[in-house]
Amino acid sequence: MSDSERKLKIALPKGSLQEPTVELLSKAGYEVYVSSRGLRPSSNDSDLDIFMIRAQEIGRYLGQGFIDCGITGLDWAYENNVDLVDLAELPYSRATVRPTRWVLVVPEDSPIKKPEDLEGKRIATEGVGITQRYLKERGINADVEFSWGATEVKVPDLVDAIVDVTETGSSIKANRLRIVDTLLTSFPHFYASPEAAADPWKKEKMERITLLLKAALGARGKVGLKMNLPKDRLEAVLKKLPSLRRPTVSGLSEEDWVAVEVVIDETVVRDIIPDLKLLGAEGIIEYPLNKIVP
Numbered sequence: 001m002s003d004s005e006r007k008l009k010i011a012l013p014k015g016s017l018q019e020p021t022v023e024l025l026s027k028a029g030y031e032v033y034v035s036s037r038g039l040r041p042s043s044n045d046s047d048l049d050i051f052m053i054r055a056q057e058i059g060r061y062l063g064q065g066f067i068d069c070g071i072t073g074l075d076w077a078y079e080n081n082v083d084l085v086d087l088a089e090l091p092y093s094r095a096t097v098r099p100t101r102w103v104l105v106v107p108e109d110s111p112i113k114k115p116e117d118l119e120g121k122r123i124a125t126e127g128v129g130i131t132q133r134y135l136k137e138r139g140i141n142a143d144v145e146f147s148w149g150a151t152e153v154k155v156p157d158l159v160d161a162i163v164d165v166t167e168t169g170s171s172i173k174a175n176r177l178r179i180v181d182t183l184l185t186s187f188p189h190f191y192a193s194p195e196a197a198a199d200p201w202k203k204e205k206m207e208r209i210t211l212l213l214k215a216a217l218g219a220r221g222k223v224g225l226k227m228n229l230p231k232d233r234l235e236a237v238l239k240k241l242p243s244l245r246r247p248t249v250s251g252l253s254e255e256d257w258v259a260v261e262v263v264i265d266e267t268v269v270r271d272i273i274p275d276l277k278l279l280g281a282e283g284i285i286e287y288p289l290n291k292i293v294p
Contacts, residue, residue: 008196008205010048011062011070013055014039016094017188021071024092027216027290028209047205056126059084059191068196069206075102075165075186079129085197087190087210090217097220098167102130102184105152105177106161115181118142118161124154125163127183134163134183152177215291222292223266226285231256233280240275242268263292 012021012032022032031044039052051067056079058072063082077084093100104123106112112121118140124147125131131144147154151162152175163183166172172179190210196202229237234249237260241247247262260281264272269286276284 006047006201007049008047008202009051009066009068010209011051011053011058011067011072012041013058013070013072013188014052015054017055017071017073018052020092020094021188024090024213024216027219028212029290030209030212062191062193065193065195067193068202069190069192069209071188071190073100073186074189075100075127075130075184077189077191078133078184078186079127081129081133083194085192085194087192087206088214090188090190090213092188092217092220093167096167099185099187100165100167101182102127102163102165102186103169103172103182104161104163104180105155105172106180107156108176108178110156110160110178112161112180115140121160122158123161123163124151124159126151127163127165130184131163211293212291215293218292218294219289221266222263222289223269224261224263224287224289225269226259226261226283226287227276227281228252228257228259228283229276229279229281231258234258234260236279237276237281240272240279242272263289 012018022034025032032041032050033043034041034052041050041052043050053061055072056076058067058070059077059080059082061067062070062084063080069087071090091097104115112118115138119142122143122145123131124145126147128144128146135142147162151164152171155162155177169179190213192206196206238247241262242264247260250259252259273284
């Protein structure tokens with residue numbers, strides 16, 4: 001099969017991570033067109049054969065070689081306990097920029113104060129493998145049952161404790177529950193099957209995608225800023241600019257003027273633009289960034 005006819009089978013997480021994942025891919029240059037019920041989206045890259053799969057299952061299909069690569073959480077790769085090639089950690093999440101945490105949770109008034117207090121107890125969780133490996137590492141014997149959802153309502157009437165996933169912990173507090181310990185901290189990762197990573201064409205294709213995904217994440221929260229100013233104000237302006245790298249300074253057709261371009265955190269732009277104006281900058285332009293390639 002020629003390279004022009006080859007396809008890279010890539011799995012994207014369906015569910016809570018779907019929207020931020022599609023948005024990240026868009027910033028990386030890969031437009032993914034998802035219909036309301038479609039599980040096989042199309043894209044602007046004819047080399048990609050895209051599957052929408054629950055994040056919980058992506059690692060398993062990668063491990064079995066049915067899919068070449070995919071984005072899923074470190075937690076679900078750990079849960080499936082499969083041999084994968086980790087191409088990159090992608091620090092984004094469904095609601096915030098924080099990682100998700102798998103936490104051991106009990107009611108506020110529970111006598112369970114430390115993990116060892118789980119000896120002989122019952123635990124409900126969607127992450128059975130994660131929980132069982134955690135208990136085994138600590139020599140704790142407890143019954144772990146799979147939970148299909150609504151896990152928080154099961155304590156204390158049905159089980160003694162739960163292991164659940166959280167980003168902010170707000171839902172746990174709202175339900176008058178208490179975190180005893182954190183089992184695992186997880187961001188999404190871009191994984192490949194060992195077979196795909198050993199294929200030269202697929203390996204190069206995945207490396208290109210990895211580069212662009214990391215570049216898109218690198219641009220998150222950054223903007224570009226351009227301005228013109230008199231040469232004699234340059235030193236004062238440069239002291240004011242908190243740049244990602246040293247600003248670019250170039251001459252203008254007017255001998256006593258220069259153009260300055262810089263990448264800065266978006267959070268400081270509101271405060272810095274009025275200061276730059278007071279220092280003599282003119283024609284200030286702020287523009288968004290999709291990618292920053294180191």
